[in-house]
Each structure stands twice: as structure tokens, then as C-alpha cells.
Amino acid sequence: MKKKILIIGSGLAGSLLGNELGKNHDVTLLEKGPHNSITYPQLHFHHKKFAEVHTCCYGGGGSTNLWHNGLIPIRTDDVVGSEFREVLGQAQSYIDQTAAALFYTGASFSEDHRQLVNNANSLLPTTYSPSSSPSQGIDCLVYPKKFRRLTLSAAVKAIFDVEAIDFVYRDGRISKVNYRVAGAQHALEPDVVIVAAGTLGTPGVIQKVVRAAGMSDESVGVGFIDHPMGFVGKVKVKKELSSVIKKLSAWDRGDYVSRNAVRLKSACGKYTACAFFRPALTMDNRLSIYKYKSSLGASNGMARIRNIFSWKIFHPDMIAEIFAHLFGVNIPSRIYNILLITEQKRGGSRVYEEDGAIQVKWTVTDDELATYRAMLKDLEGMLGDIADAININTNITSDWLWSAAHHSGTISLGSGEDDLVDTNLKLNCCDNVYVCDGSVLQEHSYANTGLAIGQLAFRLADHLNNKILPRAEHAEIAEKT
Numbered sequence: 416m417k418k419k420i421l422i423i424g425s426g427l428a429g430s431l432l433g434n435e436l437g438k439n440h441d442v443t444l445l446e447k448g449p450h451n452s453i454t455y456p457q458l459h460f461h462h463k464k465f466a467e468v469h470t471c472c473y474g475g476g477g478s479t480n481l482w483h484n485g486l487i488p489i490r491t492d493d494v495v496g497s498e499f500r501e502v503l504g505q506a507q508s509y510i511d512q513t514a515a516a517l518f519y520t521g522a523s524f525s526e527d528h529r530q531l532v533n534n535a536n537s538l539l540p541t542t543y544s545p546s547s548s549p550s551q552g553i554d555c556l557v558y559p560k561k562f563r564r565l566t567l568s569a570a571v572k573a574i575f576d577v578e579a580i581d582f583v584y585r586d587g588r589i590s591k592v593n594y595r596v597a598g599a600q601h602a603l604e605p606d607v608v609i610v611a612a613g614t615l616g617t618p619g620v621i622q623k624v625v626r627a628a629g630m631s632d633e634s635v636g637v638g639f640i641d642h643p644m645g646f647v648g649k650v651k652v653k654k655e656l657s658s659v660i661k662k663l664s665a666w667d668r669g670d671y672v673s674r675n676a677v678r679l680k681s682a683c684g685k686y687t688a689c690a691f692f693r694p695a696l697t698m699d700n701r702l703s704i705y706k707y708k709s710s711l712g713a714s715n716g717m718a719r720i721r722n723i724f725s726w727k728i729f730h731p732d733m734i735a736e737i738f739a740h741l742f743g744v745n746i747p748s749r750i751y752n753i754l755l756i757t758e759q760k761r762g763g764s765r766v767y768e769e770d771g772a773i774q775v776k777w778t779v780t781d782d783e784l785a786t787y788r789a790m791l792k793d794l795e796g797m798l799g800d801i802a803d804a805i806n807i808n809t810n811i812t813s814d815w816l817w818s819a820a821h822h823s824g825t826i827s828l829g830s831g832e833d834d835l836v837d838t839n840l841k842l843n844c845c846d847n848v849y850v851c852d853g854s855v856l857q858e859h860s861y862a863n864t865g866l867a868i869g870q871l872a873f874r875l876a877d878h879l880n881n882k883i884l885p886r887a888e889h890a891e892i893a894e895k896t
């Protein structure tokens with residue numbers, strides 16, 4: 416018998432889950448945003464702002480409306496916490512399925528990526544001293560050339576512009592979900608609820624579930640992490656290495672482009688960061704130009720047009736960036752911008768809903784800054800042998816870093832007393848509620864989060880299929896196949 420599954424949120428995780436579970440079950444999806452366009456949530460920043468541009472949105476497809484579809488796995492050996500490492504380890508078997516759903520056209524992403532990383536790591540001639548070879552190696556971020564926002568299959572009953580979702584809790588389960596559309600009140604009685612409202616949206620939904628269960632919601636949303644990132648300097652590489660570094664910067668591989676980064680580890684081994692090389696024309700190392708470049712690159716539509724009307728667009732580095740991105744032409748130069756992507760660990764940063772708005776308490780701590788500065792000194796040392804000139808700010812402040820839009824960590828996972836979900840992503844206080852989206856990523860090194868979120872979505876779909884299908888039905892399916 417088909418089960419009634421309710422998914423909240425039609426972003427990356429919600430779409431993949433809906434399409435997968437819709438093959439066997441009766442799936443309804445409630446989305447706060449519109450069907451074929453997007454709106455932006457009201458974010459109230461208490462401390463640090465994410466960025467000058469939008470880093471999430473409401474609407475069908477969620478953040479895949481804004482993203483660049485760059486695919487890179489989170490390496491399990493970069494994950495410090497044992498429980499999340501195990502969850503991620505189990506999710507590795509879903510990489511190929513996820514990459515295919517995220518527009519990677521090769522036969523096996525995992526195998527292609529392994530080979531790509533090997534090739535990228537053998538680009539630097541062996542004549543260079545060990546100090547110039549990155550001890551942590553090089554990792555590769557794969558950008559399929561063709562991609563689009565995710566959409567839902569016809570099997571999913573999707574309802575958009577949904578307001579005022581609320582829950583009725585009975586006997587350890589959510590028995591009823593109320594919601595409003597265009598002023599009319601509706602209700603559903605699902606067997607299973609999956610919350611996939613994104614790292615910023617899910618805390619508000621889970622706050623309501625937890626309150627319906629008569630429990631305190633004060634730990635919901637605590638542990639928010641991001642990838643603080645920024646341009647931190649310039650390097651002019653030696654002439655004989657210019658073609659190697661050009662490939663590291665952007666390597667055209669036919670159906671995709673690989674952007675490749677030097678991996679960096681903190682002295683304590685807990686933090687992993689990475690540095691990408693982006694074409695530039697001058698050795699000028701100025702924060703105002705970097706901020707402008709970032710907002711131009713991340714914006715679209717009217718926001719991008721507004722950004723274009725600035726004198727900063729005439730800076731030679733901006734001209735190089737525009738040629739590289741808009742026309743796919745790299746201006747020949749041996750100078751590169753260094754784009755640092757850093758890691759945060761879950762701590763006191765929090766996202767929660769209050770007064771109808773999403774409240775964001777995000778900070779980059781002094782300890783994190785000290786760690787990043789030490790990593791930059793390591794990078795400076797590494798580049799010494801391969802560069803004619805280096806101009807890195809190894810003393811960056813929080814101002815130099817902004818959100819890479821890889822929001823994660825607002826729902827704690829594990830077997831601890833205060834943890835909100837277990838390793839199957841089931842809410843501890845509720846027998847039929849699961850959470851699956853960026854919020855359950857407990858660590859993310861420097862890796863873009865989309866691939867890992869998708870892997871967790873396919874893992875959860877398998878878990879639910881195995882757990883909620885009656886045994887007899889399993890046997891019947893097995894017999895037929």
C-alpha cells in the first residue's frame with residue numbers, strides 16, 4: 416500500500432526526495448515560495464551579514480535557482496566527528512546517482528573525479544621542492560557546462576505559496592499538518608513528514624514541531640556554519656609554470672570545467688580549507704575591489720545591472736574576470752587572485768525564526784581567524800618556490816571573509832542527549848518526522864554542499880523505502896525484478 420509522504424520545501428533536497436519517493440508513494444510537497452519564480456526571505460542579521468548578494472531564496476527549485484552547480488564531494492577523512500563521518504561514509508554510495516541528477520553526464524562521477532584529482536595532482540613538475548608541493552594535495556570542483564534549476568516530476572503533488580504550516584502532535588507522532596493557501600485553510604494527515612526547507616528555513620519549521628511536542632526549542636538552529644571565503648591576495652607564477660597554473664585555475668574537460676584548489680590543513684588537523692586561483696592582471700590586493708568582484712559574480716538580473724554601473728568595473732582585474740566569466744576567455748597573464756575558502760565548526764552561531772523573520776546570529780570567531788591566518792602563512796610558504804611575486808594578506812580580519820552561501824549545521828545530528836536528529840535523520844522527539852537538507856550537514860570542510868545534500872537525500876529515500884514499505888510488498892517487488 417502506498418504511504419502518504421509530506422515534504423516541506425522544494426529545494427535541492429526536497430526535489431530529489433520528492434522525485435525519488437514519488438515513484439512508490441503518494442507524495443505531497445508544500446513550498447513556501449512561488450512555482451516558477453523566486454522571492455527572497457527576510458533575514459535579520461544580529462552580527463555578521465552573509466554577503467552583499469542573496470545567498471538563498473524561496474520558490475520551486477530553492478537555491479538551485481541561484482547556484483552554479485559545482486560538484487565536489489566532502490571527503491570523509493576531513494570530517495572530525497565520528498557519527499557524521501559514518502553518515503557521510505554511508506552516503507558515498509549515492510554520489511553517482513546524485514551527480515547524475517545534478518546534470519553530470521559522465522558514466523561515473525566518483526570514478527571520473529578520482530582520476531581528475533590524480534591528474535591534477537601530477538600537473539606540477541616533480542623538479543619543484545616538497546615545500547612548493549601542497550602537502551594536502553589538490554582537489555577538483557566540477558562544473559557541468561549544462562545545468563538548470565531542479566524541478567519536480569508529475570508524480571509529486573506540489574503546492575506552492577503555502578503559508579502558516581502548523582503541526583498537531585499525538586502519541587509521539589505528527590498526526591496532522593495544517594496550512595493555508597490563498598487564504599483557504601487545508602489539512603493533511605501524512606504517514607511521514609520530511610522537512611527540507613533549507614538550512615535557514617528548516618529551523619523555523621522544526622521549532623513548530625518541537626513546540627507541538629511540548630518541548631523546548633532553544634537548541635533548534637544552534638550550530639550554524641558556513642564557508643567564510645574571500646580573495647586574500649595575488650601571486651605571479653614563474654613563466655615555466657604558467658600553463659600548469661592556468662589548468663589549475665580552470666581546466667576545460669569537454670562537458671565540464673574543473674576548477675582546482677590547493678588543500679590546506681590547520682596545524683591541529685581539525686580544519687581544512689582550500690585556495691583557488693582566479694585570473695587577474697595586477698598585483699593590487701585591495702578589499703574594495705574584491706568585494707565588488709564578488710557581488711558582480713554572485714548577482715544576477717537587475718542586481719547585476721546595477722552593479723555594472725560602478726567605476727570599479729574598469730579595474731584591470733575586473734576586466735580579466737569579465738572576460739573569463741562572460742566570454743570564457745582567460746586574458747593571458749601569470750598573475751592570479753587567491754580565493755580562500757575556509758571551514759567553520761559548529762559552535763554558537765544560530766538561525767531561528769522570531770517575529771515572522773529569520774534571525775541570523777553568525778560570527779567568524781577569533782580562534783577561527785587565527786587558524787585561517789596560520790593556513791595563509793603555510794600557503795605563502797608553499798607558493799614561494801613557484802612564484803616570481805606574492806602579495807598575500809596573512810593577517811586577514813573578518814571583513815575579508817563573507818558567506819560562500821554554503822549554509823549548514825542548524826540541526827544537530829547524533830546520539831547526544833541534546834541532538835535533534837539521529838543518524839537516520841529522524842527527529843528524536845517525533846517518530847514520523849525526518850530532516851534532510853543543508854541543515855543536517857554537521858561539517859563540510861571547504862566543499863560546496865549540493866552534492867553531499869543530494870547524497871543524503873538519496874540515502875534517506877532508500878531508508879524510508881526499506882523501512883516504511885510493508886515486508887510483503889518488498890517480497891513482491893523482489894520477485895518481479
Ligand SMILES: Cc1cc2nc3c(=O)[nH]c(=O)nc-3n(C[C@H](O)[C@H](O)[C@H](O)COP(=O)(O)OP(=O)(O)OC[C@H]3O[C@@H](n4cnc5c(N)ncnc54)[C@H](O)[C@@H]3O)c2cc1C
Nearest residue numbers: 424426427428447473474477478485613616852853863865
Ligand atoms: C549563489 C549561490 C551559488 C551556489 N553555488 C553552489 C555550487 O556551485 N555548488 C554547490 O554544491 N552548492 C552551491 N550553492 C549552495 C547550494 O545551492 C545549496 O547548498 C543547496 O541548494 C541547498 O539545498 P537545500 O535543499 O538545503 O535548500 P534549498 O535549495 O534552499 O531549499 C529549501 C526550500 O525550502 C523552501 N522553504 C523555506 N522555508 C520554508 C517553509 N517554512 N515552508 C515551506 N517551504 C520552505 C524554500 O523556498 C526552498 O525551496 C550555491 C548557493 C548560492 C546561493
